Amino acid sequence: MIRCKRVYEAAADEDGQRVLVDRLWPRNKRKEDLQGQWLREVAPSDELRRAFHQGEVDFAGFTQRYQQQLAAHPEHWYPLLDLAAKGPLTLLYAAKNTEHNNAQVLAEWLEDELERRGPGSSPVCYAT
Numbered sequence: 001m002i003r004c005k006r007v008y009e010a011a012a013d014e015d016g017q018r019v020l021v022d023r024l025w026p027r028n029k030r031k032e033d034l035q036g037q038w039l040r041e042v043a044p045s046d047e048l049r050r051a052f053h054q055g056e057v058d059f060a061g062f063t064q065r066y067q068q069q070l071a072a073h074p075e076h077w078y079p080l081l082d083l084a085a086k087g088p089l090t091l092l093y094a095a096k097n098t099e100h101n102n103a104q105v106l107a108e109w110l111e112d113e114l115e116r117r118g119p120g121s122s123p124v125c126y127a128t
Helices: 046-053 059-072 074-086 102-117
Strands: 002-006 017-020 089-093
Touching (some): 002 102, 017 074, 046 059, 059 074, 059 102, 074 102, 089 102
Parallel strands (some): 002 089
16 A cells, blocks of 8 residues: 655554655654655656746646656656555655645556556545
8 A cells, every 4th residue: 555644744553664755855854753764866856846836837737747757767666666565655745735746646656557567555645
C-alpha cells in the first residue's frame, strides 16, 4: 500500500517506510524528526514546481509534465517500487493542498508501475 501524508503529521506504525518526496526541505521541520529518508531527485523539477505554485500550470498540466519527467528518469523512482513491494510506503510532502500535490501524482505513478509488475494496492492520501 502506498500512502501520502503531510510531513508535519506524526509518524505512525502503519506508515511503514517513510520517504520525503519534495525537492525542498520543509519549513520548520528538523531533519532528525523526519523518521524516514529524503529522495529529492524524485520530486518535480524546480521549474515545474514553481510554475504550479505560481498558478502558471493547473493540476492537470502539472500532472502531465511531472509524469513526463518521471518517465524520463526511472532511476529516480524505481527504488520506491522495491520499498512498496516489501510493505507499506508513505510518501511525505509539505504542500498544504492534500489532494493536488506531487506525492499524489507519484503515488498513482508507482501504483501503475506496481500493477504492471503484479497485484498492487490503491494510493491513500489523507489530511489532518
